[in-house]
Amino acid sequence: MESSSNGLRKGTWTAEEDILLRKCIDKYGEGKWHQVPLRAGLNRCGKGCRLRWLNYLQPSIKRGNFSSDEVDLLLRLHKLLGNRWSLIAGRLPGRTANDVKNYWNTHFSCCKSKARKRESTCSANSPIQSSCYKASTSIL
DNA sequence: AAACACGGCAACCGCTACCCT
DNA sequence: CAGGGTAGCGGTTGCCGTGTT
Numbered sequence: 289m290e291s292s293s294n295g296l297r298k299g300t301w302t303a304e305e306d307i308l309l310r311k312c313i314d315k316y317g318e319g320k321w322h323q324v325p326l327r328a329g330l331n332r333c334g335k336g337c338r339l340r341w342l343n344y345l346q347p348s349i350k351r352g353n354f355s356s357d358e359v360d361l362l363l364r365l366h367k368l369l370g371n372r373w374s375l376i377a378g379r380l381p382g383r384t385a386n387d388v389k390n391y392w393n394t395h396f397s398c399c400k401s402k403a404r405k406r407e408s409t410c411s412a413n414s415p416i417q418s419s420c421y422k423a424s425t426s427i428l
Numbered sequence: 429a430a431a432c433a434c435g436g437c438a439a440c441c442g443c444t445a446c447c448c449t
Numbered sequence: 450c451a452g453g454g455t456a457g458c459g460g461t462t463g464c465c466g467t468g469t470t
Contacts, residue, residue: 319456394435
C-alpha cells in the first residue's frame with residue numbers, strides 16, 4: 289500500500305490497524321509510543337499511533353456535536369487560555385485537543401484556516417469573521 | 429445528472445519541553 | 450552539566466461528503 293520513503297505507512301487508518309493498536313494498548317497500556325508500532329506489529333510511526341489512540345480509539349472519547357454547555361465552556365476557556373488546545377480539552381471531558389481545535393477552526397476562526405485555499409470567499413476584514421468573533425466573545 | 433464549491437474531520441509535520449544517561 | 454532521545458503540542462494540509470448551481 290502507500291508508504292513513505294522509510295517504509296512506514298501514512299494516511300488513513302484501516303480497521304485492522306485500529307484493532308492491532310487497541311489490542312496493544314490494552315495489553316501494555318499507554319506510553320512508550322515509539323515501542324507501540326513494534327509491539328502492535330504496525331508499520332506506522334509512534335507519533336501516528338499516539339495520535340490515532342488519543343483522537344479516535346480512546347474509550348472515553350465522546351463523538352458528535354458539541355453541546356451548548358461545551359461550546360460555552362470552550363469559548364470561556366479559549367478566552368482564558370488562548371490556543372492551548374490540550375489544556376482546553378482537559379477541561380472538556382471526552383473531547384480531544386484535535387477535536388477542540390478542529391471545532392474552533394471550523395466554527396469560530398471563520399476565514400483563518402480556509403483563507404489559504406479560498407481567499408476569494410472572504411477577506412481578512414470580512415464582516416463574517418468579525419461577527420463570528422463578536423459572537424464568540426459576547427457569550428462570555 | 430454532472431460539475432463545482434464548501435465544510436468538516438482525520439492525519440501529518442515541525443518545534444519545544446521533558447526525561448534519562 | 451551536557452547531549453541525545455522521546456513525548457506532547459499546535460499549526461497546517463489533504464481528503465471526502467454534502468450542498469448548490
